Amino acid sequence: MTIMRHDPNHQHCNHVDPGRELIHVDCASHIYPDGSVGIHEMCFHVMKDEIVALCGPNGSGKSTLIEHLNGLLLPSEGDIVINGRSIARGERADLWKEVGVVFQRSEDQLFAPTVLDDVMFGPLNLGLSPEEAKAEAMKALEAVGAADLVHKLPNYLSGGQKRLVSIAGILAMKPRIIALDEPTSDLDPVHSAMIERLIIEFKRRFGISVVIATHDLELAARIADRVCLVRNGAIYAEGSPREVFYDTALIEEAGLKLPDTVMTWLEYCRGIGMVSNEQPLTRTELVTLLEKSAGNGNGKSLG
Ligand SMILES: Nc1ncnc2c1ncn2[C@@H]1O[C@H](COP(=O)(O)OP(=O)(O)OP(=O)(O)O)[C@@H](O)[C@H]1O
Ligand SMILES: [Mg+2]
Numbered sequence: 001m002t003i004m005r006h007d008p009n010h011q012h013c014n015h016v017d018p019g020r021e022l023i024h025v026d027c028a029s030h031i032y033p034d035g036s037v038g039i040h041e042m043c044f045h046v047m048k049d050e051i052v053a054l055c056g057p058n059g060s061g062k063s064t065l066i067e068h069l070n071g072l073l074l075p076s077e078g079d080i081v082i083n084g085r086s087i088a089r090g091e092r093a094d095l096w097k098e099v100g101v102v103f104q105r106s107e108d109q110l111f112a113p114t115v116l117d118d119v120m121f122g123p124l125n126l127g128l129s130p131e132e133a134k135a136e137a138m139k140a141l142e143a144v145g146a147a148d149l150v151h152k153l154p155n156y157l158s159g160g161q162k163r164l165v166s167i168a169g170i171l172a173m174k175p176r177i178i179a180l181d182e183p184t185s186d187l188d189p190v191h192s193a194m195i196e197r198l199i200i201e202f203k204r205r206f207g208i209s210v211v212i213a214t215h216d217l218e219l220a221a222r223i224a225d226r227v228c229l230v231r232n233g234a235i236y237a238e239g240s241p242r243e244v245f246y247d248t249a250l251i252e253e254a255g256l257k258l259p260d261t262v263m264t265w266l267e268y269c270r271g272i273g274m275v276s277n278e279q280p281l282t283r284t285e286l287v288t289l290l291e292k293s294a295g296n297g298n299g300k301s302l303g
Helices: 062-068 115-125 130-143 159-171 189-206 217-223 241-245 248-253 260-271 283-295
Strands: 021-031 037-047 051-055 077-082 099-102 177-181 209-213 226-231 234-239
Touching (some): 021 209, 037 062, 037 077, 037 209, 037 234, 051 062, 051 189, 051 217, 062 177, 062 209, 099 159, 115 159, 130 159, 159 177, 159 189, 189 209, 189 217, 209 217, 217 260, 226 248, 234 241, 260 283
Parallel strands (some): 051 209, 099 177
Antiparallel strands (some): 021 037, 021 077, 226 234
């Protein structure tokens, strides 16, 4: 795993693999008008065909970073390069076609009189005819399980329904990268599972790279190719979910708690005095190992 500590003498972040980098956040800082630091000398990248999870405590800079990815916020220092286009060089036009952002607060996203108008807005702006835009909007609403909301007024939707409609609005545009800020907050378990499946499908079926900011570390553990721990406006450490979530000291330093699955496994091993090299991340992996351990009469030689 790479523990990233930014060298203050270094003004740029290294390209990891320029040929595959869709997003390159180059030492970017953002200071809000009231002086609050949103992000600070942030180095971050997203590759083609990658799901990246941003995990960090409240106020660590996840939303600020995400709002830079479609040009909604501009860095005070440094640069954001999206698919070779540099924000610092002013190459911002139509960035929304490249990166679709689902905001943390759905109220910031929904504005049209009806749900259908809202989800059709993106496809219409991409130049589709009203009939084509409506078909895309309906497909997207069906994909997120919200087709029954089509004629409702966005203002009168519940928090979870607003989130589903926001996701549909971005999905309908089929951008190259989708960034979702807290995609499962406010959702019931059925809709959360639907969104989780969709995120995996974005990548597998459409080759869309996905960034999620989430406090749901179980979700990050299940679906992310790479986890970036955000602390004080910068990426503090990053690696595969297994590397990151089994580094208990690192998770504590980052101000987070271990995912339940990890904690349960470590406590179980400690409880029966078992030393194991296994590192389950999903409930299925955990149950399989617990069954194996039970089959061994709680033997102490797993892994
Ligand atoms: N519009 C704003 N004006 C001033 N300060 C802001 C604004 N938005 C965010 N901040 C500050 O920037 C810092 C980073 O906030 P941000 O919303 O990016 O964190 P976050 O990691 O998304 O947190 P959360 O997990 O609570 O969503 C915080 O200190 C926050 O108070
Ligand atoms: Mg946030």
